[in-house]
Amino acid sequence: MDIITRDQLAALLDNLASSRTLIAPCLVEDVLLYRQVPSSAEVAWDFDLPVLSAKGALFPPTESLMTVDKVGDDGEENDVQLNLLETIFEDEQVIFGVRPCDARGFRALDALLLDTEPVDTYYARRREKTTLIGIACGQMGPSCFCTSLGGAPDDWRDVDLMLTEIEDVYAVKVVTEKGRALLGDLSLRELPGEPAEPVLNDPLPVPSDEAWTSQFDDGFWDNLAERCLSCRICAYVCPVCRCFDVRDELVPATTFCYDHYERIRCWDSCTGVNYRKIAGGHNPRSEKGQRLRNRFNCKFYYYPQQYGVIACTGCGRCIDACPVNIDITEVMEHLVITQEGASK
């Protein structure tokens, strides 16, 4: 296997940071997040899983889609024009420290945003300009269940370069040409052998399509949702959740002037009370049970039906972050057990 030392890696990252945007796990006032870092000095090397996934690099919490500027004098009607300027993402970026579950999340997002018409051009541009350096997990955490969904802690398939920590060095696996290009002419030491197998958790049973459809009207959903706060933590920490809201708002820097607007989109979540409220005031998902049912069905049933991949990568972030312990694995287990009981 090819080996890169921590120092070599730091130098490589510094080099990358000088010519493009380097995004890496770092501590922001005690909270581990993926953020742009100016150099390798800010990288949190011994990290497990940042609170938010890396999806923010391709689908940021807030994104300007276009600006609309009114130019010309109101006095002369024919002289007034509207200038529409689309925002084009032009930076090259590298995300260092992508866990296989996050990388898989990108693949799941691609299924909708790239592989289905119309293409999300904002996501597409960022995706095209992003290179992923993955870091494999030595062992699965208590909330992890990537293996139950076809993933693995050392799954290299969705990154451009995969690193595996072996004591104080990293084994390097080049996955794509983009990844190879990152390494440049860096010479890597060769060592015999392969990285150790990661320590796995017991796999969890995944409900079948039939389980989802047959238990749609089950009282389970209302019971589960009773403690739900209808906040948005689960959707926002998730590597795959991608719902967003779009608004036209005043460009922030204007003062008492209404000539400059921008169209922005930002994260939204189906767990929010008014997410599904429609003009006229009707809210088809006014109850928490309906919202949670939708959330889990979307991940495991609707999304795969429409786009061919499950919209969950088993990262376990939602489990860790939910203030009231709403647990996706409990949902899976309940559906499976009920289905088994029903089919007996």
Add this chain to the structure above:
Amino acid sequence: MSKTTDIQAKTRQLLNSGQVSCVIGYEVGPRGRTRPAFIYQPDDAERMVWNRSCTHNLVPYVSEKLQSIEKNIPAGETETAQQQVAVVVKPCDSRAINVLLAEKQFSRDQVYVIGVACEGIVEGAGFGREDNGNLQARCQRCSEREPVVYDMLIGEPQKVEAVDDYSDLDRLTDLTPDERVEFWLSQFDRCIRCYACRQVCPMCNCPTCLYERDDSLWVGMGIRLNEKRTFHLGRAYHLAGRCVGCNECERVCPMKIPISLLNRMLEREVEAAFGHRAGVAAVPSPLVTILDSEDGISWTS
């Protein structure tokens, strides 16, 4: 007899007699994390627990439950309408009941309050991270170990030598305005507007939050620094004189933003100016009432 068995027994009795339709308390989930529980059948009463991880303020669920019951009562079914909802509360939570009673969110006879003489909740509670066993900051400074309103008291309230000197606010006292701006910008920067702080709060109960309006009237929709700051400041202000300091907002924040500093600063202000402490009695916040000669406000001319 432990607090757990007492609560279980009471739950069983309340449900058996039909006095309440639901008891809201705490249980331990499969991963060992304490979480809210909703018990409807006497046989399920054994799920109820009391431990040092019972951090959640269950009062928001009371309003929600009562509203949902009212919405779903079949016409003419007066018996269901007279059933109460029972809730397990700590002293801080019990003050939230008083605030909501004062604001007419529900009436006293609709709730059966199981008050617990709390001995403090540990850090990491609710997230399964209680390893170090330290009490939460709010508990370390709490001297109120007896609920202010209850129908049944569980446990013996202890006398605790705790003083709340608001020393957590000291980190800001000596900062210049510019430094304060920097401090708060660096805190709100991490905010993702998940609204968990708002959702967990018993007093944040507007059907549509001002800061989530479809017309972006008061604040833009973007997850941007200015918007986030305005949301938090506006929310803190709306809670002035109403916040009971349960600190759940800070606990649930995935980004560890010290929101309690805002609420506690206002708590201190309101107490100094009006002698009012939220929820000690079921009276409204002084910010919604007319001037009293005893109010320590001197903006008169």
Add this chain to the structure above:
Amino acid sequence: MSGSHGDDVGNVGGLKGFEPKILGFLCSWCSYTGADLAGTNRLKVPSNMRAIRVPCSGRVAPELIMRAFDQGADGVLVLGCHLGECHYDNGNHRTAKRMPVLHSLLTFVGLEPERLRLDWVSASEGERFSKIVEEFTESIRLLGPCQWRSKALQWEAENTRDGSVEQKGGKSMPQVGR
């Protein structure tokens, strides 16, 4: 009268030519009428203040004031009836209690305390109105442009680094005539 975007970036306090943008919430029955009186008496009132007429100073909610600062106001003035003279009997009682609390909150988070002021002006006090607005405008002029919003924008551009702040520019779409 319309401002241009970006004009709150780069100005330094007390700089010659800085004209504060002041938002004034005037209650319909007293202070707005007082302002009117100042006008009919030809008293000099700086034109920096944009008046917003509200039925009662008690209507002035924190979200209004914060929105003003969020949109670039350099100072906010709230003028109501003297206590005991409110047209709605005790609307100004709420103002009297709420403004100091809001003030202490905003000061706690770094807004200069001089930028928000509450005062009482009756319908017959045209001179008093003129004097208060003059004083307030001068004090804001000395303080300089309010950095409340610009600091946030600047901080975000330099520090947030989560992809939410990005450069604009790119292809211009076909111009659309009005």
